Amino acid sequence: MEHQYPPISDYGLIGNGQSAALVRRNGSIDWCCWPRFDSPAIFCRILDANQGGYFRLAPSCGFRASREYVGPTNVLATTFTTDDGAIRVTDLMPAPRDDDASRQYPHRILRLVEGLEGSVELECEFFPTFDYARTRARYEARSGGAIAYGEDEALSLVTPVALQEEGRALLGQQRVTAGDRLWFVVTHGPTADAEGFLDVTPEDAQQELEHTLSYWKDWIGQCRYEGPYRGLVIRSALVLKLLVFQPTGGLVAAPTTSLPDEIGGERNWDYRFTWLRDSGLVLDALQLLGFHQESMQFIDWLQELGHVEDGHLRVVYRVDGTSAPTERALPHLEGYRQSQPVRVGNAAVEQTQVDVYGQVLDAVILCFERMPRRIDPELWELLTRLADQAAAHWQTKDRGPWEMRGEPQHYVYTKLYCWVGLDRAIRFAEDAGLDGNVDEWKRQRDAVRDAILERGYDPQEQTFTQTFENRHIDASVLPVGLSGILPPDDDRIRSTVERVREELSRDGLVYRYGMDDGLPGRDATFTLCSYWLVMNLARLGELEDACRIFDRICGHANDLGLLSEQIDAESGQLLGNFPQGFAHLGLIRAALAIAEADRTGRSTT
Structure with a gap:
């Protein structure tokens, strides 16, 4: 042995x-x-x-x-x-x-x-x-x-x-x-x-x-994508399909627990659960390729959750829709390459993450817009409750997209996705002639946009910042340029992309942030963040750079085309849970952004 x-x-x-x-x-x-x-x-x-x-x-x-x-x-x-x-x-x-x-x-x-x-x-x-x-x-x-x-x-x-x-x-x-x-x-x-x-x-x-x-x-025969990097896109779609729990439509972030973000470190988490944020983004990526059944199955699962939770969605669930277990350690296991502790369950179940309302609204509404069909009244009622929650709670502090374990703050990413959710709900209600608190949604959408542009952008540093409270540069602001809140070639987006490249990127591989997050050790580069950079560059018309960085990221996939959550910028080794849904959805969305930029020669919202 x-x-x-x-x-x-x-x-x-x-x-x-x-x-x-x-x-x-x-x-x-x-x-x-x-x-x-x-x-x-x-x-x-x-x-x-x-x-x-x-x-x-x-x-x-x-x-x-x-x-x-x-x-x-x-x-x-x-x-x-x-x-x-x-x-x-x-x-x-x-x-x-x-x-x-x-x-x-x-x-x-x-x-x-x-x-x-x-x-x-x-x-x-x-x-x-x-x-x-x-x-x-x-x-x-x-x-x-x-x-x-x-x-x-x-x-x-x-x-x-x-x-x-x-x-x-x-x-x-x-x-x-x-x-x-x-x-x-x-x-x-x-x-x-x-x-x-x-x-x-x-x-x-x-x-x-x-x-x-x-x-x-x-199954893969349903894929209608014929653009560049098609082989990589197909493999990523097959990986994402493996993460969907067939009986319910719930989707795990990764099939593993406690593969470390740092060898020998404590940053070891259990990803075998359904984060609504991850699920919405992954299923949106699959639908863009032509896979509609997975989106509809997830929406059915979500509707069942809505009945149970009365619109107050949690951050993370088990694949059957029950609450994810609280986090605990398994001290008898030494961990991958002595990286302890090995954890089962996830502490995110106890967190507040307000962006979840916007993430779900965005995914579900885009699904119905791309595949026109009559929306079930009960589902629309759930979506209106989610929009009401986004409108009522966008000013609430939370733990942000990285599930920080310190004090809650006003994360720009959270505000952004509250804006996205409200914007999508308003558009869908008006286009389909549906009832809802549209006037209030509009007031709060405009208010959150004003807050992001006034309190989330540092004109001296010329970048959007991690939170309203601090001036840290964080890769989670890269989706600002992908959301439609500003034109993709707005100077504030362009300068933010440049600052992320200067402060957080190692030749295209992007760290989530550079400040001390209160945990021992440090992350490697985060694969999804690197693909966010590619998407922004493609939308800014910098196609050569976008393709070069895309190739660099994909070059770290293993011989089967699989990617993990993180990549060590020095050694190139894969780190974190494997394979990760976020990483492969990032690959798909980045390839689609490159294909669109190549086709049109310009950025589109």
Whole structure:
């Protein structure tokens, strides 16, 4: 067993709309939570190389590995080449079936080993650790497989390789020659159902592979984007789709927890929940590409939330719409490369973030404007309540987009999105002839705009600032130039972009801010902020710079096209939770901005 941590970029992602798994280049599944994204991890080696569970299929001797997704899908294929031959391991979670969307399809990973040439000794290591490695597995051998039991859950493993219990794991080896096809199937479920999950034949597995390949190709076939960087955009769309919780339409910020923003530091957070801000922005990006079903499903989910919350939306939820858990540490896990603490839950659940009203209004209204259809009266009633909340509370201090853990302040970003939400609500109500407190919305929209321009802009420094209270430069003001509150080529926007480049950018990679935020250590550059810079440059007509920086950011993606929350400007390594929805929505929006600037030769609002 290896007891070391690979770079975060070593991992690929598979999933199926209920959970996801990280597959390392060496054939090891090192992260998987079942039955949902936010469930306790069963494989968590990425957070503790000694205690964390994994499931590895790879040659028993030295090898070279190359990998790719099978076309425009989320099926991952890794080829291992040794001195004696080559094998391919194909990994997938079976896709949902549209003929029974409500079905709780098995929580399952399928792994196909194929002999490509020569002869290779395959090694199988199976080591599940239930409940974040707090429950040791109890193994029972079965014909054609084995069952690993936790307290009230089990993993059933179908395997053609004879396994022996050695220490804490099941181990086995088998020689694979050219033409061989070996299926390994691991299924999660209640202990009472474990025996039944062993009844999976190679024919069943092959059908699931074919269905899953067809599912992803049919889904991505809806993409209508034909502009520059299309391959990167398609991969990003496929990543974002994996983050959508299929039963409800909720969307997780990332499928992982506690991958650090700084190696060895404390900036380790749990992103396996639905932030309404993130969800609105991500689904807006998908809709711009032609994917409408995800937006409508999210709107349905949001409408259900509105009934429960009476228009007073929280910052973050579980994927099923219940409140996200409060934050706690798991001190028994050492963390990725000794970065502690490992956290589950998120303290943002206790925060006030007023921008959420505007973010949701913006996403939902733009959805209906792009795809004209009659809005449900109950949904419009919810949106009017959100607009009323934005109008009533835009002057409230909050923690801002970065969820600062100090005292609340008047963040310019928050004010901006209150303006955006009110502006969209006014426009939609007037265009569609809908009722609402439009006159009050107009008064407050104008008031918040005046406040932003008078109190949020520093004429001496020639930049919009982080808050009304301080003069710090913060990348969260870059959306000012993307919102429509000012013409995109306004001098205040141009000078703000230049100040961000001077103070926060390392050759296009942008830090969120430069001041002390009260936490030990420091962030790396924030991927979404770097793409915000690209979008602004494209709208300002500086297309050459926009493309150069876009290429630089994308050059830090791993070989599969996946990006994390942050990028270390010096080493180039990926940091933070991975892959992150914000990063990939940023890529999509930046590519669209470049395409628009290239097409028109000018900026548009």
